Amino acid sequence: MRAWVVRAGENGERERSALEEGILVVGWDRLAMGDLTGSATRDEVRAAVAAAYPDEGPYTIGNWTGQLYRFVHEIQPGDLVVLPLKSSRVAVGRVVGIYEYRAGAAEGLRHVRRVEWLVEDLDRRDIQSDLLDSLGSLLTVFEISRFGAVERVAALAEGKPDPGRPDADEFAATLTEPAKLYEEVRRRGDGEPLTLSIRDFLAVWGVQRRHPASTEQITNDLEARGLVTVPPFTDGTLDSRIAVLAGGAEPDESGTSAVSRLASAGLSALSKADRRLVETAEAAVGSAAPTSAGFAGRLPEEDDEGQAIAYRVSNLESANRMPECVRVGDELGTATTLMVLRGYSQLPVLDADGRLRGVVSWESIGRARIAASSPGLHAATVRGQEANGSDDLLDWIGVIQQYGYVVVRDPDHKVCGLITASDLTVQFGTRVRPFVLVEEIEQRLRRVVDRCIPLDRIRASVPRHRAGQVHSAANLTFGAYKWLLKEPENWAALGWGIDQEHFLAALEECRVFRNDLMHFSPDPVTDDQLTPAQGLLELLRSVDPQV
Incomplete structure (x- = not known):
């Protein structure tokens, strides 16, 4: 099923x-x-x-x-x-x-x-x-x-509650506030690092997405407590795992930091994924000497401005999902069979260690068959386009557009994902949708206000020093509509047979959503988060059906 x-x-x-x-x-x-x-x-x-x-x-x-x-x-x-x-x-x-x-x-x-x-x-x-x-x-x-x-x-x-993901971190759910996170890291000490998903980590602060305001708050909180997340919590998808470490503690008698001690002690007791996190921390510590601020909330190679939110290759889900592939030594028929069955245009060719040795595509197969009647996989394998998960995604868009794909590798240079042009279409389509929705809401508000409410009353909704700058509803901020339509005379002028109080509440909820949307976040807006704005738009379409 x-x-x-x-x-x-x-x-x-x-x-x-x-x-x-x-x-x-x-x-x-x-x-x-x-x-x-x-x-x-x-x-x-x-x-x-x-x-x-x-x-x-x-x-x-x-x-x-x-x-x-x-x-x-x-x-x-x-x-x-x-x-x-x-x-x-x-x-x-x-x-x-x-x-x-x-x-x-x-x-x-x-x-x-x-x-x-x-x-x-x-x-x-x-x-x-x-x-x-x-x-x-x-x-x-x-x-x-x-x-x-x-x-x-x-x-x-069956009418039962959502049981949650089978691998859900029940312990992470108990970290309901930052103080509990700090205490848990302190209690565990060097031998048992606290690891959790970025989604669960953000939930400690009561947020669902990473945007500048929430990221700055979390970074400042970590810095104040001398903690570091490895990898940075600003990288990867919401389901990527990070370790929270006491990076700012002073060195012990041997002159080593808590992060270094952790990397060399008791790693066999950790899961493979969590061990990788700790080893990443050790590599980071070895790359630069500690500053007076320690490693509070960021890796040492980052500048003093702290963690910047960037749209990384790893922010795409497909970059973290192992693609189907063939191995060096396989038959070319194996590759073509998989490509036909799955509808793929290309397949990575990996060595025994999981590293990329090239890519086989329909184009490369056609070229190989021009040169020889029965070519092998090696003859049809060409150099592949390969990106690190930590790379800026925008730097690779041109390559993906030209070649149709880019293979993603992890810090060990092993293949861990594949991004295609189709993935970009879906990803950026998801990102454009909220902006288009909010834009239509604003356009409809402007049109009906300009049609129904005189300019002098529109100007009365803004501070006096700005009134002379307002020549139409297009000069209003989104937040100004609440004050404009709160006035009984203006509301009556619209002639809408709907509840004013509920409409203004929906307008305020949309204003908050819009402001959050205008701050960059690497995390997509979910359907659930879009629902209030969609409801407001449907209401506006109903009361003002003009196209």
């Missing part, structure tokens, strides 16, 4: 049909062949998609092909499915039918699968944040499998 997410349209336009008719439904109605039942292979689906959407690029065609192929062939009766709803609720069901094409149905409701809805109004707040994050992809059809997703969705379908 597997678990899937199948959305009901970008704006939930197919939700009612899905729930009332007991169906999963996807779009792509322009497919000339219509019924995909006879498309047994991915290549046949791709050909149909490419013919229907000739203006789209190869990565979009490939992405859409994968989603349709999953919907038609990979989803099986008995699988679980999650449908996120625009109402901040979630429906959970069990697939009971194979793919169907309904030629006589309305546009957008033709590609379907039958489903038995088991829960139709599950509150998102009943789902733990890591599973909610997994539901946040912009794709219409995708599988969720990480963090025990299948078992957890099954529990939700």
Whole structure:
């Protein structure tokens, strides 16, 4: 049994049909062949998609092909499915039918699968944040499998609470405030480092995302206590693990720091992943002499400005997921079989130690076959594009655009991930979406205010010294709309038949969200965090339906 997410349209336009008719439904109605039942292979689906959407690029065609192929062939009766709803609720069901094409149905409701809805109004707040994050992809059809997703969705379908990820750090959940974290690091001493995910680490301060304000607060708190996180908590994804160490303690009688003592004592008792963290700390300590500030909250090679938030290669989930690959000495047929089965354009070629020795692609295979009728894997292997997880992602975008991928390696130069152009499309699509949403909210507010409220009353909502600078609603800050629309005369001028108090509360919540959004964070905005702003936009579209 597997678990899937199948959305009901970008704006939930197919939700009612899905729930009332007991169906999963996807779009792509322009497919000339219509019924995909006879498309047994991915290549046949791709050909149909490419013919229907000739203006789209190869990565979009490939992405859409994968989603349709999953919907038609990979989803099986008995699988679980999650449908996120625009109402901040979630429906959970069990697939009971194979793919169907309904030629006589309305546009957008033709590609379907039958489903038995088991829960139709599950509150998102009943789902733990890591599973909610997994539901946040912009794709219409995708599988969720990480963090025990299948078992957890099954529990939700039975009306039970989300049991949480099977490898959840129960101890980390007890660190409910910074003081408890400090005390635990102190209690453990040198022999037992405290390790936890960045997600759990941030939760100690009650935050979910890393942006300048929260990062500065955490860094200052760590520095005041003489602690260091290794690797820096500003690097990696929210599920990356870090160690919290007493880096600022003075040297002991032997002249060594707590971090150095920790790296040389009792490592055999640690897990492999946690041992790597401590060894990373030792390498960092060895690279530079301590300053008067010790290692408070940052590694010694960083400058005095502290930890900067950067968008690293490692911030992409695919950079931390071991890709399928072939090994030196494998047959070329092994590579081509995997590439056809998985729909890959290329595969890394690794040596026995897990280090990159090159890449095999359809282009390199074609070139090898021009030179020889039956080439081996070695002849079809070309130099691969390889990045460190700590590199700035922006420096690699051009390479990914040119070659279609970049292989990611860890500090030991072993392959640990693969980023494709499709990964970038999804990642930056996820990042652009909140900005587009907030922009439409602001544009709608400006339009209705300019249409309904005289300029003198608009100017009255800002401080006197700024009134002369206001020539229309476009000159207002987002926060000014609250004060403008709080006035009974202005609110009445809108002619909206909605509750003023609830609207102003939603406007304030959106203002806070907008301000947080404008501060850079390497962490994506989840659907759950988008919900209040989406609700406000839907309300504005209802009361002011002009396009």
